[in-house]
Amino acid sequence: MTLHPQPQAGQAKPWAFPAPERTSLPNGLTVLHCDRPGQQVVAVEVNVVAPLAAEPESLDGVATIMARALSEGTDRHDAEEFAAELERCGATLDAGADHPGIRVSLEVPASRFTHALGLLADALRAPAFPEGEIERLVRNRLDEIPHELANPGRRAAMALSKELFPADSRLSRPRQGTAETVERIDTAAVRDFYRAHVRPATTTAVIVGDLSGIDLPQALAGTLGAWTGSLAEPRPKAPVTADDTGRVVIVDRPGAVQTQLLIGRIGPDRHDRVWPAQMLGTYCLGGTLTSRLDRVLREEKGYTYGVRAFGQVIDSSADGKGAAMLAISGSVDTASTGPALEDLWKVLRTLAAEGLTDAERDVAVQNLVGVAPLRYETAAAVAGTLADQVEQELPDDHQAQLYLRMAQTGTVEATAAVVAAFPADRLVTVLVGDASQIEEPVRALGIGEVKVVSG
Template identity: 85%
Template sequence: MSDAAPASSTQTAGPSMEFHPRPQPGEATPWAFPAPERGELPNGLTLLRCHRPGQQVVAVEINLVAPLDAEPQGLDGVSTIMARALSEGTDKHTAEEFTAELERCGATLDAHADHPGVRVSLEVPASRLPKALGLLADALRAPAFPDGEVERLVRNRLDEIPHELANPARRAAMALSKELFPAESRMSRPRQGTEETVERIDAAAVRAFYEAHVRPATATAVVVGDFTDVDLDKALADTLGAWTGSSAEPRPVPPITADDAGRVVIVDRPGAVQTQLLIGRIGGDRHDRVWPAQVLGTYCLGGTLTSRLDRVLREEKGYTYGVRSFGQVLRSAPDGTGAAMLAISGSVDTASTGPALADLWTVLRTLAAEGLTDAERDVAVQNLVGVAPLKYETAAAVAGTLADQVEQYLPDDFQARLYERLAETGTVEATAAVVSAFPADRLVTVLVGDAAEILEPVKALGIGQVTVVQG
């Protein structure tokens, strides 16, 4: 008798050859930029709230109408020192205690000053929002501005200035502002002040600037996050609602004037192995009807690695790791007027400075003569509009954009409508807007590099009178 078992009892089943239908994509979930609920607290503080289920880290943005042009003459930088000093102690806590209380909440608090005003930003877990709002309210309501802390902040700022001057990109930005705007304009001078002006700032100057410009009646609070387990009304009433201050008439906003006659400024850095490029002019802000088309055209020109500037200067010629074009709003006014910086930036090795500029101008002139292609336009729309849901995944991103809209006197639905308008903008419109934004004969060019090496090649390009200044 054989010991072997029947074959049928030892074989295992082979892989199934049954095919299942390919999964089909579901219907795309419609997305639109979140719409805030607008209101006002009894103390006059404007409030925008936006409930975002699942966003357990709440973001708060406070807009204070304390613009740089309101700084007293000779005290450029006082708004920056004031912004930094808001978290350096209150009537309830010393600077160290205030920091420790923030840490116990798991919160971060930041503040900075810019041309439109001072922005204070808070992020905190939703479960600890009431406590963190109380600390934020104390910083706004009764900052201590201790003499010693202000002196320390001034010293820190003075230590930063040499590093900024040594940074080619920062130095180029300073030189471009000085060149574009008249000397009497605050926009012509460094946003955070110079060594000369910062040295004059003391606690008395900071207190005076605070008392003149910081009050709830002219401020706006933006709160974004998941409020499911938070009594937000009570939290706001008990904290920011307890902030008091006088009313104030709206400040007149000075007009923005600029000279964008084509010219070149070389900031001399002897021995520099690279040249920092910053090419710019002033254009309309987001109130301008051509803004969506300008955003689209500027993206096609230099908004990504596949843009025209990168294709020529980086991929074909190897002059640079990247060149970007962009539009950055400087300041807006209640009447819908304002200005944005329209610029192209990047860096190239010193020997390639002349050839790179020549090719850059060729790109601009070719764009004006031939226009964008439909393919370029389509890719730009896909990238700008399609990435929006990812861009605004966090509460902080939504809050920051809503605060920007407030700061720029835009309607609450501006960002949502912008994406609609981008999708509707055609190739011809985008071409006209970007050609108008970057006319080859009306651009101010700043080059931070070795003047001995780049002066003659740049002069030979004929893109404007060339001036050399010390770096």
Template identity: 80%
Template structure:
């Protein structure tokens, strides 16, 4: 039997994360553009300076409802007509509200970009916020909440935020609101939030794709340039504080056959010089199937299908010693184990963390992490959407436009000792908040016996 010859690898070519061009429209809207020849699906990201901590008291979730309502009709189209117009363009429009603000994401074939940008501009310029549509979105959100509370991973995440941050901080509460706060939202509340926080002068649009033959300046002026709004200053970020004193919280789920683990604390964000080493060390700890946590808990002991360690930026800002304002990243370890293995798995997990401090990472672990993080970058940023999303992250986190390119160089230059020091400081064994979602009657005593922190039990809720 004859097979086709094996494909041969081509010559390696230099690669760097693409640098955007930064301009502004007459209405104050900041524009980042990145021409990517061959990318015939153009990605557009709009960042709105409407963070969750700007939501009025008692209306947590109004930013989410507003974001979802952007595609539910404008002054020109009903909700059904708007959806049909998007479909005719072959476009998709997604929205998301998070701690830094609201994002509106558009993907469309380059040939249909003018029409799709017009629809996007209408959605931002004159959203309908129809009473009936807002009521439907509120009902949908209320239906989602019980499902989220029933999901062990989502329940653990909510509890960890509640434990880490003070009750008065918006970061401590569910991002998309609770049943009580969402039920209080109506079209008047949505419109009031929109009018106060959504305007072009504090917004940014990122456009990435093949822009050959496209007069983007004229196109943006005719679409998003028609969006008007009063002058505004960017929202001021409140100070971030967190309590990471070592403790264990069990969210009781009687009869659960598995225990969901979420272990975390708050640490440096991307503005800190330690970030590259922290990411590298965290990757060695639990970033892939060959990491230390997986090697012990999955391969050697068979406790779990996988455990991951990660650093997730919650809100980012350059540190300001005068005000105490700083960014925050969640440093966490997550996974699930069968109920009977909860105690032994946690015991071995703590042993892995202690071994990092005692023995350090190896050069081989560091080299593998660098190869994985840096080597896959050209594939990771193959699409326009991935580039646009990363550029939007940089804007949202108040980072320079060349940050991502410099970050990959920093990974390659970070040594084993630096990565070890960073990950040990990121996950100190006595300063971790451990949330366990599982059967308290079966796991409480084995966990208490470990001595990894005071243990408390809360209802599954």
């Protein structure tokens, strides 16, 4: 029998995160574009500096309603016509609001790019904000809120934010508003927020895809370049502050058969030199099925299907006023809540005492750096990361430099970073579950003062 020879791996090609080109339009709008030959679906990410902290008092959620309303008609098309025009282009348009500002995302085949970009420009330049559509969006948002409160993961996130951040900080309140604030939002409030914050001078557009057949300067001139608006002074940022005194908050869900865990504090953001080591160390702690937390809580003890540790930027700025949420999340059955938390704290203390191993560090580098080319195969993935960099006031080469720094980070450095990120005595723990079953076992652990709140 003659067998076909086994295929052999070829020589690995050098790879680096794509470098964008940066330009500015006469109206003040900033453009980052990145030509990706072969990527026939072009991705556009638009960042507008309209932070949630700028929402008027008692109108939390108005930024979300405004973002959703951008595609509900313009000065050229009503809502149905606008949707039909997008469909003819084969395009998708999404918009949302988060703490840094408004994000509008467009994906479209390269052959229809210019027309779709014109629709996007119309949505930003002259949204109609019809009263009936605003009322519908408000009703939809009010319908979403009970579902979010019923979701243990979302409920835990809300409780952690409320517990960590000062009551007067926008970070302490739900990003998309509460039922009390959303029901106050009307068309006038949406238009006022738009007029106050949405303008080309505070906007950046990121464009990624195969641009070889596109006259980009001409396409921009007739679309986003035709948008006019006043200049604006940068909005001052307050430093992010939080109270990470070790304590436990139980959100009572009588009869719950599982307990949702969310354990967190704030730490350095992506501007800090420790970020690459912190990413590596956090990945070793709880970034994958082979991490320390999963090895103990899932494989050895069978408490959970999985526990994850992560760092997520919540607000970032080059002046050092930003921060990231450092957290551990997962769920366990109710009876295992106390033992699972006890073992989780043992993992943290053992990590502080013994450190990471070289093997753990090597696996983390391979999984975070080695697979990066696969992560960024699509134009949308590249555009999203570049837009994140814009939001967080990072240099254009940040992601490329991040991979280089992670590859150069040693085991000792990664250990020090993750131990500093998750000190066993400075963590706020939120548990969404049956307080009658879990309160006493949790108190016995001595990981901080315990209080119970209504679910």
